[in-house]
Amino acid sequence: MACSTNSTRAKVFDPVRPAPGNRNFSGGTFSVMLLAFAAAGLMLALTQYVQLVLGYGVLQAGMALLPFAASSAPFNILGATLAKRLSNRTMVTAGMLTTAAGFLFLWSIGPSDGYPLLATALILMGMGSGLAAPAAVTAMMGAIPPEHAGAGSAMNSTISQAGSVLGIAILGSVLATGYISALPADVPAPAKQSLTDAIALSDPGVTAIARAAFVDAMTFGMITGAVLAAAAALLAFVLLRARPDAAAPGTPASTLTEVGT
Secondary structure (H helix, E strand, C coil), X not given: CCCCCCCCEEEEECCCCCCCCCHHHHHHHHHHHHHHHHHHHHHHHHHHHHHHHCCCCHHHHHHHXXXXXXXXXXXHHHHXXXXXXXXXXXXXXXXXXXXXXXXXXXXXXXXXXXHHHHHHHHHHHHHHHHHHHHHHHHHHHHCCCHHHHHHHHHHHXXXXXXXXHHHHHHHHHHHHHHHHHHCCCCXXXXXXXXXXXXXXXXXXXXXXXXXXXXXXXXXXXXXXXHHHHHHHHHHHHHXXXXXXXXXXXXXXXXXXXXXXX
């Protein structure tokens, strides 16, 4: 039996390899990752700050971080609404710049500043996340054909998790390195391990020094976060299109790979 040299071919979406030149997909992907990066790094630092520096209990510490969620929820709705009137690029850029402003507020915080400045920063960052997240996800998912929405949703989740891991790893490393560097050379060795170990020594002098060192390290981490958020805003402005492409729904043919069956 003669075999046909032309195999039957099917159009198969490859979610791992985005379309060359698909700026909305690339911009949305990077924006989703950097939003997760900022949120994870922020919470890593602030959960320690409110408990170990401000001295809050576990429940009080959790309540102290609520302004982030409380402001994020309504601005998430607002961001989704405004993106339809304006553009995904406008909302992601505005959201990331607002997030950068929140990081700058935290950069100026000190051991004795108390809660109001922290709450203000959390509100700003919640606003920024709420404005940017719907537009970033919409930009990414809008570049994926409807029949592959499941794969796109899974990719969105994976990207968010990767951003969270990177945020904890990078900002956590900055925090740990900055803490050790800010301590005087003559502090007890356990205090150099972590702020928790320093407090466990029950020496008021060592505790005060360690708390000041942690805040110094945290402020440096917040500067890092502010720079990355501002870079994300610039990236979104450059990559995302001002308006959705006029092409028919779905991804251009370049996003589909022909696979022989």
